[in-house]
Amino acid sequence: MQPAASHLAILGAGLSGLSSAFHLSRRFPTAFVHLVDKNHDLGGWVHSQRVELPNSDQSVLLESGPRTLRPNAQSILELINLLNLQDQLITTSTASPAAKSRFLKLTQGEHGLVTIPSSPWAVLRSSLRSVMLNAVMGEPFKKPNRPQGITDESFDSFMTRRFGSEFARVFGSALVHGIYATDSRQLSVRAAFPVLWEAEDRGNGSLLRGLLRPKKSSSSPPLQDAYKVGTVQDSMKGVSVYSFKNGISTLTSALEQSLSSTPNVVIHRGTSVASLTKSSTSDQTFRVSLSDGTTIPATHIVSTIPLPALNSLLSKNTNTNLPSIPHLTYNPYTSVTVVNLVFNAPLSAIHPAGFGYLIPRPKDGYPTPDSNPLGILGTVFDSSSLSPQDSSTELTKLTVMLGGPYPSNPFTQPLSTSSATSSSTPSIITSILAHLQSSFHPYTSTPLPNPVYWKINHNQHCIPTYLPGHLDRMEEMKEVLKGEGWEGRIEVIGAGVGGVSVGDCVEAGRKVGDGWL
Numbered sequence: 001m002q003p004a005a006s007h008l009a010i011l012g013a014g015l016s017g018l019s020s021a022f023h024l025s026r027r028f029p030t031a032f033v034h035l036v037d038k039n040h041d042l043g044g045w046v047h048s049q050r051v052e053l054p055n056s057d058q059s060v061l062l063e064s065g066p067r068t069l070r071p072n073a074q075s076i077l078e079l080i081n082l083l084n085l086q087d088q089l090i091t092t093s094t095a096s097p098a099a100k101s102r103f104l105k106l107t108q109g110e111h112g113l114v115t116i117p118s119s120p121w122a123v124l125r126s127s128l129r130s131v132m133l134n135a136v137m138g139e140p141f142k143k144p145n146r147p148q149g150i151t152d153e154s155f156d157s158f159m160t161r162r163f164g165s166e167f168a169r170v171f172g173s174a175l176v177h178g179i180y181a182t183d184s185r186q187l188s189v190r191a192a193f194p195v196l197w198e199a200e201d202r203g204n205g206s207l208l209r210g211l212l213r214p215k216k217s218s219s220s221p222p223l224q225d226a227y228k229v230g231t232v233q234d235s236m237k238g239v240s241v242y243s244f245k246n247g248i249s250t251l252t253s254a255l256e257q258s259l260s261s262t263p264n265v266v267i268h269r270g271t272s273v274a275s276l277t278k279s280s281t282s283d284q285t286f287r288v289s290l291s292d293g294t295t296i297p298a299t300h301i302v303s304t305i306p307l308p309a310l311n312s313l314l315s316k317n318t319n320t321n322l323p324s325i326p327h328l329t330y331n332p333y334t335s336v337t338v339v340n341l342v343f344n345a346p347l348s349a350i351h352p353a354g355f356g357y358l359i360p361r362p363k364d365g366y367p368t369p370d371s372n373p374l375g376i377l378g379t380v381f382d383s384s385s386l387s388p389q390d391s392s393t394e395l396t397k398l399t400v401m402l403g404g405p406y407p408s409n410p411f412t413q414p415l416s417t418s419s420a421t422s423s424s425t426p427s428i429i430t431s432i433l434a435h436l437q438s439s440f441h442p443y444t445s446t447p448l449p450n451p452v453y454w455k456i457n458h459n460q461h462c463i464p465t466y467l468p469g470h471l472d473r474m475e476e477m478k479e480v481l482k483g484e485g486w487e488g489r490i491e492v493i494g495a496g497v498g499g500v501s502v503g504d505c506v507e508a509g510r511k512v513g514d515g516w517l
Protein backbone atom coordinates (compact mmCIF):
# COMPACT_ATOMS: atom_id res chain seq x y z
CA MET A 1 0.00 0.00 0.00
CA GLN A 2 1.16 3.55 -0.76
CA PRO A 3 2.45 5.54 2.22
CA ALA A 4 0.46 8.65 3.13
CA ALA A 5 1.58 11.82 1.36
CA SER A 6 3.47 13.32 4.31
CA HIS A 7 6.54 14.81 2.57
CA LEU A 8 6.07 16.28 -0.90
CA ALA A 9 8.86 17.56 -3.13
CA ILE A 10 7.91 19.71 -6.11
CA LEU A 11 10.67 20.22 -8.66
CA GLY A 12 10.44 23.51 -10.56
CA ALA A 13 8.55 26.66 -9.54
CA GLY A 14 7.16 27.89 -12.84
CA LEU A 15 3.39 28.02 -13.33
CA SER A 16 2.93 24.24 -12.99
CA GLY A 17 5.14 23.99 -9.89
CA LEU A 18 3.60 26.99 -8.12
CA SER A 19 0.09 25.75 -8.89
CA SER A 20 1.00 22.23 -7.66
CA ALA A 21 2.44 23.60 -4.41
CA PHE A 22 -0.59 25.84 -3.84
CA HIS A 23 -3.16 23.10 -4.37
CA LEU A 24 -1.23 20.26 -2.69
CA SER A 25 -0.46 22.33 0.41
CA ARG A 26 -4.19 22.99 0.78
CA ARG A 27 -5.19 19.37 0.15
CA PHE A 28 -2.54 18.00 2.54
CA PRO A 29 -2.40 20.67 5.28
CA THR A 30 -0.36 18.47 7.62
CA ALA A 31 2.21 17.38 4.99
CA PHE A 32 5.58 19.09 4.52
CA VAL A 33 5.69 20.62 1.03
CA HIS A 34 9.09 21.50 -0.47
CA LEU A 35 9.17 23.62 -3.64
CA VAL A 36 12.57 23.74 -5.40
CA ASP A 37 13.74 26.02 -8.21
CA LYS A 38 17.17 26.60 -9.67
CA ASN A 39 16.40 30.29 -10.15
CA HIS A 40 16.09 32.84 -7.41
CA ASP A 41 13.09 34.42 -9.14
CA LEU A 42 10.17 32.02 -9.34
CA GLY A 43 7.56 31.93 -12.13
CA GLY A 44 9.41 30.16 -14.95
CA TRP A 45 8.80 31.78 -18.33
CA VAL A 46 6.39 34.35 -16.90
CA HIS A 47 8.28 37.59 -16.72
CA SER A 48 6.56 40.98 -16.39
CA GLN A 49 8.69 44.05 -15.84
CA ARG A 50 7.60 47.64 -15.22
CA VAL A 51 10.05 49.96 -16.93
CA GLU A 52 10.43 53.67 -16.15
CA LEU A 53 11.02 55.44 -19.46
CA PRO A 54 14.16 57.57 -19.61
CA ASN A 55 13.84 61.34 -19.28
CA SER A 56 10.13 61.17 -18.51
CA ASP A 57 7.78 60.31 -15.69
CA GLN A 58 6.11 57.60 -17.79
CA SER A 59 6.20 53.83 -17.25
CA VAL A 60 5.21 50.79 -19.30
CA LEU A 61 4.70 47.16 -18.40
CA LEU A 62 6.62 44.76 -20.64
CA GLU A 63 6.17 40.99 -20.90
CA SER A 64 8.71 38.56 -22.29
CA GLY A 65 6.53 35.46 -21.81
CA PRO A 66 2.75 35.01 -21.95
CA ARG A 67 0.97 38.39 -21.93
CA THR A 68 -2.75 37.63 -21.99
CA LEU A 69 -5.09 35.00 -20.57
CA ARG A 70 -8.38 33.66 -21.86
CA PRO A 71 -11.50 33.54 -19.66
CA ASN A 72 -12.29 29.91 -20.49
CA ALA A 73 -9.52 28.62 -18.19
CA GLN A 74 -11.51 27.99 -14.98
CA SER A 75 -8.44 27.02 -12.97
CA ILE A 76 -6.98 30.53 -13.45
CA LEU A 77 -10.26 32.23 -12.53
CA GLU A 78 -10.20 30.10 -9.39
CA LEU A 79 -6.72 31.35 -8.46
CA ILE A 80 -7.80 34.95 -9.09
CA ASN A 81 -10.65 34.40 -6.64
CA LEU A 82 -8.65 32.50 -4.00
CA LEU A 83 -5.70 34.93 -4.17
CA ASN A 84 -7.93 38.00 -4.24
CA LEU A 85 -6.60 39.46 -7.50
CA GLN A 86 -9.91 40.63 -8.93
CA ASP A 87 -9.23 44.35 -8.43
CA GLN A 88 -6.02 44.09 -10.49
CA LEU A 89 -7.67 42.69 -13.62
CA ILE A 90 -7.65 44.49 -16.95
CA THR A 91 -9.92 43.08 -19.64
CA THR A 92 -10.34 43.39 -23.40
CA SER A 93 -13.85 43.09 -24.78
CA THR A 94 -14.84 40.70 -27.57
CA ALA A 95 -16.03 43.78 -29.49
CA SER A 96 -12.65 45.54 -29.45
CA PRO A 97 -10.37 45.71 -32.52
CA ALA A 98 -7.78 43.67 -30.57
CA ALA A 99 -10.26 40.79 -30.50
CA LYS A 100 -11.71 41.28 -33.97
CA SER A 101 -8.88 42.39 -36.26
CA ARG A 102 -6.03 40.00 -36.90
CA PHE A 103 -3.55 40.30 -39.71
CA LEU A 104 -1.16 38.22 -41.76
CA LYS A 105 2.00 39.45 -43.40
CA LEU A 106 2.23 37.25 -46.43
CA THR A 107 5.63 37.91 -47.92
CA GLN A 108 8.56 39.80 -46.56
CA GLY A 109 9.23 41.59 -49.82
CA GLU A 110 5.72 43.04 -50.14
CA HIS A 111 4.44 45.99 -48.16
CA GLY A 112 1.48 45.84 -45.89
CA LEU A 113 -0.66 43.53 -43.84
CA VAL A 114 -3.68 41.51 -44.93
CA THR A 115 -6.73 41.38 -42.65
CA ILE A 116 -7.86 37.85 -41.83
CA PRO A 117 -11.55 37.91 -42.84
CA SER A 118 -13.93 37.38 -39.91
CA SER A 119 -17.17 36.84 -41.89
CA PRO A 120 -18.19 35.17 -45.19
CA TRP A 121 -18.76 38.64 -46.74
CA ALA A 122 -15.29 39.75 -45.70
CA VAL A 123 -13.84 36.68 -47.46
CA LEU A 124 -15.36 37.79 -50.75
CA ARG A 125 -13.69 41.20 -50.49
CA SER A 126 -10.36 39.86 -49.21
CA SER A 127 -7.13 39.35 -51.08
CA LEU A 128 -7.04 35.98 -49.29
CA ARG A 129 -10.18 35.02 -51.25
CA SER A 130 -8.31 32.71 -53.63
CA VAL A 131 -6.70 30.76 -50.76
CA MET A 132 -9.86 30.61 -48.63
CA LEU A 133 -12.92 30.32 -50.82
CA ASN A 134 -12.57 26.85 -52.36
CA ALA A 135 -10.75 25.44 -49.36
CA VAL A 136 -13.41 26.44 -46.82
CA MET A 137 -16.53 26.08 -48.98
CA GLY A 138 -15.36 22.73 -50.33
CA GLU A 139 -14.30 21.12 -47.03
CA PRO A 140 -17.75 19.92 -45.85
CA PHE A 141 -18.27 18.23 -49.23
CA LYS A 142 -14.83 16.66 -49.43
CA LYS A 143 -14.80 12.89 -48.90
CA PRO A 144 -13.46 11.66 -45.55
CA ASN A 145 -9.73 11.25 -46.16
CA ARG A 146 -8.08 10.31 -42.87
CA PRO A 147 -5.90 7.31 -43.74
CA GLN A 148 -7.25 4.19 -42.06
CA GLY A 149 -5.61 3.21 -38.81
CA ILE A 150 -3.61 6.41 -38.20
CA THR A 151 -3.78 7.69 -34.66
CA ASP A 152 -1.98 11.01 -35.20
CA GLU A 153 -0.26 13.13 -37.86
CA SER A 154 1.32 16.55 -38.21
CA PHE A 155 -0.92 19.63 -38.07
CA ASP A 156 0.22 20.53 -41.59
CA SER A 157 -0.73 17.12 -42.96
CA PHE A 158 -4.15 17.32 -41.23
CA MET A 159 -4.86 20.81 -42.63
CA THR A 160 -3.59 19.84 -46.08
CA ARG A 161 -5.92 16.81 -46.18
CA ARG A 162 -8.96 18.92 -45.41
CA PHE A 163 -8.15 22.33 -46.94
CA GLY A 164 -5.26 21.91 -49.37
CA SER A 165 -1.56 22.70 -49.02
CA GLU A 166 -1.70 26.47 -49.63
CA PHE A 167 -4.37 27.01 -46.97
CA ALA A 168 -2.36 24.77 -44.60
CA ARG A 169 0.78 26.81 -45.22
CA VAL A 170 -0.77 30.29 -45.04
CA PHE A 171 -3.18 29.84 -42.12
CA GLY A 172 -2.00 26.64 -40.41
CA SER A 173 1.68 27.51 -40.21
CA ALA A 174 0.91 31.08 -39.06
CA LEU A 175 -1.38 29.84 -36.27
CA VAL A 176 1.30 27.39 -35.13
CA HIS A 177 3.93 30.17 -35.15
CA GLY A 178 1.70 32.24 -32.83
CA ILE A 179 1.16 29.48 -30.28
CA TYR A 180 3.97 26.93 -30.52
CA ALA A 181 6.60 28.98 -32.42
CA THR A 182 7.37 25.86 -34.42
CA ASP A 183 7.04 24.16 -37.81
CA SER A 184 3.45 22.95 -38.37
CA ARG A 185 4.91 20.06 -40.40
CA GLN A 186 6.42 18.67 -37.18
CA LEU A 187 3.68 19.39 -34.62
CA SER A 188 1.22 16.65 -33.58
CA VAL A 189 -2.37 17.66 -34.39
CA ARG A 190 -3.82 15.43 -31.69
CA ALA A 191 -1.61 16.81 -28.93
CA ALA A 192 -1.68 20.46 -30.03
CA PHE A 193 -5.26 20.81 -31.35
CA PRO A 194 -7.26 17.87 -29.95
CA VAL A 195 -10.50 19.76 -30.58
CA LEU A 196 -9.87 19.70 -34.35
CA TRP A 197 -8.93 16.01 -34.45
CA GLU A 198 -12.09 15.11 -32.51
CA ALA A 199 -14.26 17.40 -34.67
CA GLU A 200 -13.18 15.51 -37.78
CA ASP A 201 -14.45 12.30 -36.11
CA ARG A 202 -17.70 13.96 -35.05
CA GLY A 203 -18.27 15.36 -38.55
CA ASN A 204 -17.80 11.90 -40.12
CA GLY A 205 -14.65 13.09 -41.83
CA SER A 206 -15.49 16.80 -42.21
CA LEU A 207 -13.79 19.14 -39.76
CA LEU A 208 -16.19 22.04 -40.35
CA ARG A 209 -19.31 19.87 -40.00
CA GLY A 210 -17.82 18.43 -36.81
CA LEU A 211 -17.15 21.89 -35.38
CA LEU A 212 -20.78 22.85 -36.00
CA ARG A 213 -22.09 19.65 -34.40
CA PRO A 214 -22.42 19.98 -30.61
CA LYS A 215 -20.25 17.70 -28.48
CA LYS A 216 -22.03 15.12 -26.34
CA SER A 217 -22.29 16.84 -22.97
CA SER A 218 -20.13 15.28 -20.29
CA SER A 219 -21.58 14.75 -16.84
CA SER A 220 -20.83 17.63 -14.45
CA PRO A 221 -17.78 17.19 -12.17
CA PRO A 222 -18.25 16.00 -8.58
CA LEU A 223 -18.90 18.84 -6.15
CA GLN A 224 -15.45 18.79 -4.48
CA ASP A 225 -13.86 19.31 -7.91
CA ALA A 226 -15.97 22.35 -8.79
CA TYR A 227 -13.83 25.43 -9.47
CA LYS A 228 -14.07 28.00 -6.69
CA VAL A 229 -14.40 30.99 -9.02
CA GLY A 230 -16.59 33.18 -6.78
CA THR A 231 -17.75 36.25 -8.68
CA VAL A 232 -14.72 36.28 -11.01
CA GLN A 233 -16.67 34.39 -13.68
CA ASP A 234 -19.23 37.22 -13.81
CA SER A 235 -16.53 39.82 -14.48
CA MET A 236 -15.48 37.80 -17.55
CA LYS A 237 -18.76 38.27 -19.47
CA GLY A 238 -17.99 39.61 -22.96
CA VAL A 239 -14.24 39.42 -22.33
CA SER A 240 -11.96 38.16 -25.06
CA VAL A 241 -8.62 38.22 -23.19
CA TYR A 242 -7.40 39.66 -19.90
CA SER A 243 -4.30 40.36 -17.88
CA PHE A 244 -3.41 42.35 -14.76
CA LYS A 245 -2.35 45.96 -14.24
CA ASN A 246 1.17 44.67 -13.46
CA GLY A 247 1.15 41.80 -15.94
CA ILE A 248 0.98 38.02 -15.70
CA SER A 249 3.64 37.99 -12.94
CA THR A 250 0.83 39.21 -10.67
CA LEU A 251 -0.42 35.63 -10.67
CA THR A 252 2.96 33.96 -10.04
CA SER A 253 3.97 36.54 -7.41
CA ALA A 254 0.66 36.10 -5.59
CA LEU A 255 1.14 32.32 -5.59
CA GLU A 256 4.67 32.75 -4.26
CA GLN A 257 3.51 35.15 -1.55
CA SER A 258 0.71 32.84 -0.49
CA LEU A 259 3.10 29.85 -0.33
CA SER A 260 5.67 31.87 1.64
CA SER A 261 3.10 32.46 4.35
CA THR A 262 1.82 28.87 4.41
CA PRO A 263 3.39 27.14 7.44
CA ASN A 264 3.73 23.70 5.83
CA VAL A 265 5.58 24.98 2.72
CA VAL A 266 9.36 25.51 2.35
CA ILE A 267 10.66 27.22 -0.79
CA HIS A 268 14.22 26.32 -1.85
CA ARG A 269 15.17 29.02 -4.39
CA GLY A 270 18.38 29.42 -6.35
CA THR A 271 19.33 25.78 -5.84
CA SER A 272 19.01 22.95 -8.31
CA VAL A 273 18.27 19.29 -7.75
CA ALA A 274 21.59 17.42 -7.75
CA SER A 275 20.20 13.89 -7.47
CA LEU A 276 17.03 11.93 -7.00
CA THR A 277 17.34 8.49 -5.44
CA LYS A 278 15.26 6.08 -3.41
CA SER A 279 16.28 4.88 -0.01
CA SER A 280 16.83 1.14 0.20
CA THR A 281 15.53 0.98 3.77
CA SER A 282 12.04 -0.27 4.43
CA ASP A 283 10.50 3.21 4.49
CA GLN A 284 11.21 3.46 0.73
CA THR A 285 11.22 7.26 0.66
CA PHE A 286 12.81 9.21 -2.16
CA ARG A 287 15.83 11.41 -1.44
CA VAL A 288 15.97 14.70 -3.30
CA SER A 289 19.46 16.17 -2.86
CA LEU A 290 19.93 19.84 -3.66
CA SER A 291 23.09 21.58 -4.85
CA ASP A 292 23.16 23.65 -1.62
CA GLY A 293 23.66 20.45 0.39
CA THR A 294 20.06 20.04 1.62
CA THR A 295 18.44 16.61 1.35
CA ILE A 296 14.66 16.37 1.23
CA PRO A 297 13.15 13.02 2.18
CA ALA A 298 10.01 12.72 0.06
CA THR A 299 7.14 10.27 0.11
CA HIS A 300 5.83 11.82 -3.12
CA ILE A 301 7.32 13.90 -5.93
CA VAL A 302 5.95 16.23 -8.60
CA SER A 303 8.36 17.01 -11.41
CA THR A 304 7.47 20.11 -13.41
CA ILE A 305 10.94 20.72 -14.86
CA PRO A 306 11.46 20.32 -18.64
CA LEU A 307 11.52 16.63 -19.59
CA PRO A 308 15.14 16.71 -20.87
CA ALA A 309 16.21 18.24 -17.52
CA LEU A 310 14.48 15.41 -15.64
CA ASN A 311 16.24 12.95 -17.94
CA SER A 312 19.66 14.50 -17.15
CA LEU A 313 18.89 14.39 -13.45
CA LEU A 314 17.93 10.71 -13.54
CA SER A 315 20.81 9.70 -15.76
CA LYS A 316 23.20 11.04 -13.08
CA ASN A 317 21.88 8.39 -10.70
CA THR A 318 24.09 5.36 -10.57
CA ASN A 319 23.31 2.32 -8.41
CA THR A 320 19.70 3.35 -8.23
CA ASN A 321 16.69 1.14 -7.83
CA LEU A 322 14.57 3.57 -9.85
CA PRO A 323 13.53 2.47 -13.35
CA SER A 324 14.28 4.85 -16.21
CA ILE A 325 11.41 6.96 -17.52
CA PRO A 326 10.78 6.65 -21.28
CA HIS A 327 10.40 9.40 -23.91
CA LEU A 328 11.85 12.27 -21.86
CA THR A 329 14.12 13.44 -24.69
CA TYR A 330 11.83 12.67 -27.64
CA ASN A 331 10.38 16.16 -28.29
CA PRO A 332 12.53 19.12 -29.33
CA TYR A 333 12.02 22.55 -27.69
CA THR A 334 11.97 25.83 -29.64
CA SER A 335 13.50 29.14 -28.65
CA VAL A 336 11.86 32.54 -29.12
CA THR A 337 13.55 35.93 -29.07
CA VAL A 338 11.10 38.53 -27.77
CA VAL A 339 11.73 42.17 -28.66
CA ASN A 340 9.60 44.79 -26.86
CA LEU A 341 9.49 48.25 -28.43
CA VAL A 342 7.97 51.42 -26.99
CA PHE A 343 7.16 54.48 -29.11
CA ASN A 344 6.34 57.91 -27.82
CA ALA A 345 3.26 58.26 -30.04
CA PRO A 346 -0.34 57.08 -29.83
CA LEU A 347 -1.18 53.69 -31.34
CA SER A 348 -3.07 55.23 -34.28
CA ALA A 349 0.13 56.95 -35.43
CA ILE A 350 2.06 53.67 -35.55
CA HIS A 351 -0.10 50.73 -36.69
CA PRO A 352 -3.68 49.70 -37.50
CA ALA A 353 -5.83 48.71 -34.50
CA GLY A 354 -5.89 44.97 -33.89
CA PHE A 355 -4.28 41.97 -32.20
CA GLY A 356 -1.16 42.02 -34.37
CA TYR A 357 0.07 39.92 -37.27
CA LEU A 358 1.58 36.53 -37.93
CA ILE A 359 3.90 35.57 -40.76
CA PRO A 360 3.31 32.16 -42.40
CA ARG A 361 6.11 29.76 -43.29
CA PRO A 362 7.89 30.99 -46.45
CA LYS A 363 6.87 29.16 -49.64
CA ASP A 364 10.30 27.53 -49.90
CA GLY A 365 10.55 26.55 -46.23
CA TYR A 366 12.62 28.04 -43.42
CA PRO A 367 16.24 28.32 -44.39
CA THR A 368 15.43 31.20 -46.75
CA PRO A 369 17.43 34.23 -45.63
CA ASP A 370 16.07 36.28 -48.55
CA SER A 371 12.42 35.95 -47.60
CA ASN A 372 12.64 36.50 -43.84
CA PRO A 373 16.25 37.17 -42.82
CA LEU A 374 15.44 37.94 -39.18
CA GLY A 375 13.19 34.89 -38.78
CA ILE A 376 10.25 37.02 -37.61
CA LEU A 377 7.24 34.92 -36.56
CA GLY A 378 4.87 37.75 -35.81
CA THR A 379 4.23 40.98 -33.92
CA VAL A 380 1.76 41.65 -31.11
CA PHE A 381 0.12 45.09 -30.85
CA ASP A 382 0.19 45.16 -27.06
CA SER A 383 -1.30 48.63 -26.69
CA SER A 384 -4.47 47.50 -28.49
CA SER A 385 -5.41 45.31 -25.54
CA LEU A 386 -3.06 46.13 -22.69
CA SER A 387 -2.69 49.93 -22.67
CA PRO A 388 -4.23 50.27 -19.15
CA GLN A 389 -0.95 48.75 -17.92
CA ASP A 390 0.89 51.86 -19.04
CA SER A 391 0.90 55.35 -17.66
CA SER A 392 -0.32 57.00 -20.86
CA THR A 393 -2.28 56.19 -24.01
CA GLU A 394 0.18 58.48 -25.79
CA LEU A 395 2.64 55.55 -25.69
CA THR A 396 2.55 52.56 -28.04
CA LYS A 397 4.16 49.25 -27.13
CA LEU A 398 4.47 46.26 -29.40
CA THR A 399 6.36 42.98 -29.32
CA VAL A 400 8.17 41.35 -32.23
CA MET A 401 8.79 37.59 -31.89
CA LEU A 402 11.67 35.92 -33.75
CA GLY A 403 13.24 32.50 -33.97
CA GLY A 404 11.30 29.27 -33.49
CA PRO A 405 11.84 27.11 -36.59
CA TYR A 406 14.06 29.66 -38.35
CA PRO A 407 17.79 29.01 -38.18
CA SER A 408 19.10 30.85 -35.11
CA ASN A 409 19.61 34.43 -36.13
CA PRO A 410 23.01 36.03 -35.88
CA PHE A 411 21.83 38.83 -33.59
CA THR A 412 20.47 36.86 -30.66
CA GLN A 413 23.69 35.60 -29.12
CA PRO A 414 25.42 38.81 -27.98
CA LEU A 415 22.09 40.49 -27.21
CA SER A 416 20.44 37.66 -25.32
CA THR A 417 19.06 40.00 -22.68
CA SER A 418 19.53 43.69 -23.16
CA SER A 419 17.62 46.92 -23.13
CA ALA A 420 18.35 50.51 -23.86
CA THR A 421 17.10 53.82 -25.10
CA SER A 422 17.21 55.19 -28.62
CA SER A 423 20.65 56.70 -28.05
CA SER A 424 22.35 53.38 -28.83
CA THR A 425 20.31 51.47 -31.38
CA PRO A 426 21.89 48.14 -32.38
CA SER A 427 21.49 46.69 -35.84
CA ILE A 428 18.81 44.15 -34.84
CA ILE A 429 16.55 47.01 -33.73
CA THR A 430 17.27 48.97 -36.92
CA SER A 431 16.42 45.89 -39.02
CA ILE A 432 13.23 45.27 -37.04
CA LEU A 433 12.19 48.91 -37.51
CA ALA A 434 12.66 48.55 -41.28
CA HIS A 435 10.52 45.40 -41.19
CA LEU A 436 7.79 47.20 -39.20
CA GLN A 437 7.91 50.22 -41.50
CA SER A 438 7.29 47.95 -44.50
CA SER A 439 4.57 46.01 -42.66
CA PHE A 440 2.67 49.15 -41.64
CA HIS A 441 2.82 50.72 -45.10
CA PRO A 442 0.49 52.14 -46.43
CA TYR A 443 -1.26 52.56 -43.03
CA THR A 444 1.73 54.63 -41.92
CA SER A 445 3.51 56.22 -44.82
CA THR A 446 5.67 58.57 -42.75
CA PRO A 447 8.88 57.09 -41.24
CA LEU A 448 8.36 55.35 -37.91
CA PRO A 449 9.75 57.33 -34.98
CA ASN A 450 12.69 55.80 -33.14
CA PRO A 451 11.55 53.76 -30.15
CA VAL A 452 12.08 55.47 -26.81
CA TYR A 453 12.76 52.09 -25.26
CA TRP A 454 13.52 48.58 -26.49
CA LYS A 455 14.25 45.33 -24.74
CA ILE A 456 15.43 41.97 -26.07
CA ASN A 457 14.91 38.70 -24.26
CA HIS A 458 16.02 35.38 -25.64
CA ASN A 459 13.86 32.54 -24.27
CA GLN A 460 16.03 29.49 -24.90
CA HIS A 461 14.09 26.22 -25.30
CA CYS A 462 10.88 27.74 -23.95
CA ILE A 463 8.17 25.80 -25.83
CA PRO A 464 8.08 22.03 -26.53
CA THR A 465 7.14 20.82 -30.00
CA TYR A 466 4.92 17.78 -29.50
CA LEU A 467 5.87 15.40 -32.28
CA PRO A 468 3.16 13.08 -33.67
CA GLY A 469 2.46 10.21 -31.27
CA HIS A 470 3.04 12.46 -28.21
CA LEU A 471 -0.17 11.47 -26.42
CA ASP A 472 0.59 7.74 -26.75
CA ARG A 473 4.15 8.27 -25.53
CA MET A 474 2.89 10.19 -22.50
CA GLU A 475 0.47 7.35 -21.69
CA GLU A 476 3.40 4.91 -21.83
CA MET A 477 5.39 7.20 -19.53
CA LYS A 478 2.51 7.34 -17.02
CA GLU A 479 2.28 3.53 -16.99
CA VAL A 480 5.97 3.30 -16.04
CA LEU A 481 5.46 5.87 -13.26
CA LYS A 482 2.62 3.79 -11.83
CA GLY A 483 4.73 0.62 -11.92
CA GLU A 484 7.44 -0.95 -9.79
CA GLY A 485 10.03 1.45 -8.38
CA TRP A 486 8.00 4.66 -8.78
CA GLU A 487 4.71 3.12 -7.55
CA GLY A 488 2.56 6.11 -8.53
CA ARG A 489 4.44 8.32 -6.07
CA ILE A 490 5.94 10.58 -8.71
CA GLU A 491 3.95 12.63 -11.22
CA VAL A 492 5.54 14.31 -14.21
CA ILE A 493 3.58 17.34 -15.43
CA GLY A 494 4.23 20.72 -17.08
CA ALA A 495 4.34 22.19 -20.57
CA GLY A 496 6.41 19.27 -21.88
CA VAL A 497 3.63 16.83 -21.03
CA GLY A 498 0.11 18.18 -21.23
CA GLY A 499 -0.35 21.60 -22.85
CA VAL A 500 1.67 24.78 -23.13
CA SER A 501 -0.86 27.47 -22.20
CA VAL A 502 -0.96 29.17 -18.80
CA GLY A 503 -4.35 27.52 -18.23
CA ASP A 504 -2.98 24.04 -19.03
CA CYS A 505 -0.09 24.46 -16.58
CA VAL A 506 -2.28 25.79 -13.76
CA GLU A 507 -4.86 23.05 -14.37
CA ALA A 508 -2.18 20.32 -14.29
CA GLY A 509 -1.00 21.63 -10.90
CA ARG A 510 -4.57 21.57 -9.64
CA LYS A 511 -5.09 17.94 -10.64
CA VAL A 512 -1.71 16.54 -9.62
CA GLY A 513 -1.61 13.82 -6.98
CA ASP A 514 -5.31 13.14 -7.40
CA GLY A 515 -4.97 9.58 -6.15
CA TRP A 516 -2.55 10.27 -3.27
CA LEU A 517 -3.79 9.56 0.20
Ligand SMILES: C=Cc1c2[nH]c(c1C)Cc1[nH]c(c(CCC(=O)O)c1C)Cc1[nH]c(c(C)c1CCC(=O)O)Cc1[nH]c(c(C)c1C=C)C2
Pocket residue numbers: 064065066067068069070177178179180181336338356357358377378379380401402459500501502503
Ligand atom coordinates in the same frame (compact mmCIF):
# COMPACT_ATOMS: atom_id res chain seq x y z
C1 LIG B 1 7.15 33.87 -25.90
C2 LIG B 1 6.31 33.72 -26.89
C3 LIG B 1 5.18 32.77 -26.93
C4 LIG B 1 4.66 32.25 -28.12
N1 LIG B 1 3.64 31.42 -27.83
C5 LIG B 1 3.47 31.34 -26.50
C6 LIG B 1 4.44 32.20 -25.88
C7 LIG B 1 4.55 32.40 -24.42
C8 LIG B 1 2.45 30.53 -25.86
C9 LIG B 1 1.09 30.77 -26.39
N2 LIG B 1 0.67 31.79 -27.18
C10 LIG B 1 -0.67 31.66 -27.40
C11 LIG B 1 -1.13 30.51 -26.75
C12 LIG B 1 -2.55 30.01 -26.75
C13 LIG B 1 -3.20 30.55 -25.51
C14 LIG B 1 -4.57 29.99 -25.29
O1 LIG B 1 -5.17 29.44 -26.18
O2 LIG B 1 -5.05 30.13 -24.17
C15 LIG B 1 -0.03 29.95 -26.11
C16 LIG B 1 -0.01 28.69 -25.29
C17 LIG B 1 -1.52 32.56 -28.21
C18 LIG B 1 -0.88 33.88 -28.36
N3 LIG B 1 0.09 34.13 -29.25
C19 LIG B 1 0.48 35.43 -29.16
C20 LIG B 1 -0.31 36.04 -28.14
C21 LIG B 1 -0.24 37.46 -27.70
C22 LIG B 1 -1.16 35.06 -27.64
C23 LIG B 1 -2.16 35.19 -26.53
C24 LIG B 1 -1.60 34.49 -25.31
C25 LIG B 1 -0.28 35.06 -24.83
O3 LIG B 1 -0.27 36.19 -24.36
O4 LIG B 1 0.75 34.37 -24.95
C26 LIG B 1 1.53 36.06 -29.97
C27 LIG B 1 2.72 35.21 -30.25
N4 LIG B 1 3.20 34.25 -29.45
C28 LIG B 1 4.30 33.66 -30.03
C29 LIG B 1 4.52 34.29 -31.28
C30 LIG B 1 5.61 33.94 -32.24
C31 LIG B 1 3.53 35.25 -31.42
C32 LIG B 1 3.43 36.15 -32.57
C33 LIG B 1 2.63 37.14 -32.76
C34 LIG B 1 5.10 32.57 -29.48
